[in-house]
Amino acid sequence: MIGFFLCAVIGDNVGYAFGRRIGPRLFQREDNVLFHKKNIYRAQAFYEKHGGKTIILARFIPVVRTFAPIVAGIGEMKYRSFLIFNLVGGALWAIGVTLAGYFLGDALLSTFHVKPDEVDKILLPIIFVILLISVLPVILHVARDEEMRNGILSTIGLAKKKKAADAE
Numbered sequence: 001m002i003g004f005f006l007c008a009v010i011g012d013n014v015g016y017a018f019g020r021r022i023g024p025r026l027f028q029r030e031d032n033v034l035f036h037k038k039n040i041y042r043a044q045a046f047y048e049k050h051g052g053k054t055i056i057l058a059r060f061i062p063v064v065r066t067f068a069p070i071v072a073g074i075g076e077m078k079y080r081s082f083l084i085f086n087l088v089g090g091a092l093w094a095i096g097v098t099l100a101g102y103f104l105g106d107a108l109l110s111t112f113h114v115k116p117d118e119v120d121k122i123l124l125p126i127i128f129v130i131l132l133i134s135v136l137p138v139i140l141h142v143a144r145d146e147e148m149r150n151g152i153l154s155t156i157g158l159a160k161k162k163k164a165a166d167a168e
Contacts, residue, residue, distance in 0.1 A: 004094035008059070012069040012086045019073020026074060033155070043075035051077045056089035061134050 026040055047054065051072060058068035072082050108114040108122055142148050 001095045001098050004098060005090050008090040008094045009086055012055070012090070013083075015066075015069030016073040016077075016079070016082055016086075019070035020076070020079075021073070023074040023076065040074060043071050047072055047075040047077040051075075052081060052085040055082060055085040056092065059089045059093040061138060062131070064138060 023040070026035070027037065029035060029037075031037060054068055055072060055077075058064045069082070069086070104123075104126075105119065108119055109116065114122060142152065
């Protein structure tokens with residue numbers, strides 16, 4: 001668990017440093033299909049307001065956990081704040097989830113007398129529900145934010161088809 005914790009914290013620090021390093025270069029780029037400077041300014045404002053909880057909660061959301069520290073660096077989140085929340089999030093993720101898995105498995109085997117070959121029948125639905133719950137906030141946010149939804153649709157080439165269908 002100590003190794004998990006160290007790797008989680010070091011990995012996010014590398015992501016933050018990468019974002020901090022490429023951030024200034026991004027401000028020099030011209031806007032294009034995938035990049036808009038206004039998104040960098042939005043990221044800065046977002047991390048000033050919600051940076052700490054974002055760094056902690058992002059650990060539990062697939063894909064988001066990869067980009068949150070990079071965006072924190074690009075958005076120039078104060079490193080001291082980032083480090084504190086990174087340590088807390090890393091502990092909750094690496095140590096907390098590992099212990100939760102251990103105790104859940106132990107409870108299934110000893111308390112509920114589930115046979116080892118039947119554990120998957122109980123754990124897989126639990127894992128599916130956890131994954132669904134962790135991804136649901138992102139899906140709902142994208143569904144509610146028209147600008148973000150249109151950006152994603154245009155990136156994958158569906159916006160033109162959607163606009164054409166709306167025009168009919």
